[in-house]
Amino acid sequence: MIDLRSDTVTRPTRPMLEAMMNAPVGDDVFGDDPTINALEHKASQLFGMEAALFCPSGTMTNQIAVKTHTQPGDEVIIERTNHVYYYEAGGIAFHSGCSVRLINGDRGRIRPVDITDNINPVNDHHAASKLVSIENTSNRGGGSFYSLNEMIALSETAHEAGLKIHLDGARIFNALVELEAPSTILGEHFDSISCCLSKGLGCPVGSLLLSNKDFIKRARKYRKVFGGGMRQAGILAAAGIYAFDHHIHRLKEDHRRAKLLGNVIAAAGFTDWLMPVETNIIIFKMKDSFSATDFVQKLKDEDILCIHIGKNQVRMVTHLDVDDGMIEKVAGILNAINR
Numbered sequence: 001m002i003d004l005r006s007d008t009v010t011r012p013t014r015p016m017l018e019a020m021m022n023a024p025v026g027d028d029v030f031g032d033d034p035t036i037n038a039l040e041h042k043a044s045q046l047f048g049m050e051a052a053l054f055c056p057s058g059t060m061t062n063q064i065a066v067k068t069h070t071q072p073g074d075e076v077i078i079e080r081t082n083h084v085y086y087y088e089a090g091g092i093a094f095h096s097g098c099s100v101r102l103i104n105g106d107r108g109r110i111r112p113v114d115i116t117d118n119i120n121p122v123n124d125h126h127a128a129s130k131l132v133s134i135e136n137t138s139n140r141g142g143g144s145f146y147s148l149n150e151m152i153a154l155s156e157t158a159h160e161a162g163l164k165i166h167l168d169g170a171r172i173f174n175a176l177v178e179l180e181a182p183s184t185i186l187g188e189h190f191d192s193i194s195c196c197l198s199k200g201l202g203c204p205v206g207s208l209l210l211s212n213k214d215f216i217k218r219a220r221k222y223r224k225v226f227g228g229g230m231r232q233a234g235i236l237a238a239a240g241i242y243a244f245d246h247h248i249h250r251l252k253e254d255h256r257r258a259k260l261l262g263n264v265i266a267a268a269g270f271t272d273w274l275m276p277v278e279t280n281i282i283i284f285k286m287k288d289s290f291s292a293t294d295f296v297q298k299l300k301d302e303d304i305l306c307i308h309i310g311k312n313q314v315r316m317v318t319h320l321d322v323d324d325g326m327i328e329k330v331a332g333i334l335n336a337i338n339r
């Protein structure tokens with residue numbers, strides 16, 4: 001099987017498994033797991049933040065961040081296709097009791113004026129605008145990303161208005177390798193950042209929440225409330241440390257392969273609309289005469305997996321377990337469908 005459904009489908013590599021097996025562990029709920037402590041320390045340094053919190057999922061890191069930034073009845077400004085709103089099962093309402101102000105963005109991205117235009121006046125009638133949440137790279141945006149200056153402009157706009165800003169950086173390293181920018185500068189611009197280890201970085205489990213010491217102290221309590229305190233999870237954190245050391249720079253390879261596939265699809269007769277392929281995600285719309293469901297099935301019959309993501313659109317994602325030979329095979333099959 002060539003699995004292009006998501007970059008979450010990767011299996012840990014042999015050296016990653018070895019790092020996991022050799023990890024010293026302890027009870028992290030007591031703060032005793034040396035490998036988790038090392039991962040949290042390493043991550044906070046990587047992002048130029050004071051502290052970090054290891055969590056089981058990206059959804060949990062994001063939702064803990066929203067909870068820690070807000071009070072019930074506050075409002076969160078967010079683009080309508082961003083994961084924190086669109087794919088977290090109503091978590092903002094469920095966990096934090098906040099309303100949302102949805103922005104129609106450009107491939108998942110918003111502009112500073114979208115923030116200023118959507119801040120509520122302070123009075124007895126309106127929800128208090130508290131938090132801006134952005135996503136980089138953007139999943140529904142086909143892996144589109146913000147430049148460093150764009151991120152800084154959004155952060156400055158939010159802060160000038162007295163709002164906090166959270167970065168859903170599930171795939172932040174996919175953006176950073178394209179920008180050729182160091183992760184360390186992000187810390188000074190965002191009030192909190194989440195980062196997935198289980199996407200392009202290739203770990204089996206885990207996400208990190210980054211912020212200042214006080215915020216992470218409060219977030220740790222919410223992680224407990226959410227049921228996310230783990231015990232000897234250092235075996236998972238060891239995979240994270242390994243991935244930070246070995247799997248960041250190689251993301252460029254995933255992007256190169258996604259662009260190769262994108263070029264094949266752009267020239268194909270079954271689509272007339274392909275989102276620009278900027279990182280490791282390829283999203284295209286089938287022509288009206290083709291059905292995305294049939295297309296996905298046809299590829300499945302050839303041992304290639306991808307997903308139908310609505311409105312006759314198809315998504316493919318490249319990752320650690322996809323090599324050049326597989327891309328060649330997929331390209332061959334796509335060209336054959338085309339004929």
Ligand SMILES: *Cc1c(COP(=O)(O)O)cnc(C)c1O
Pocket residue numbers: 056057058059060062083084135137138139168170171196198199207
């Ligand atoms: C995958 C993803 C998350 C978190 O997902 P989990 O499956 O809960 O780890 C958050 N944000 C974005 C943009 C994602 O793609």
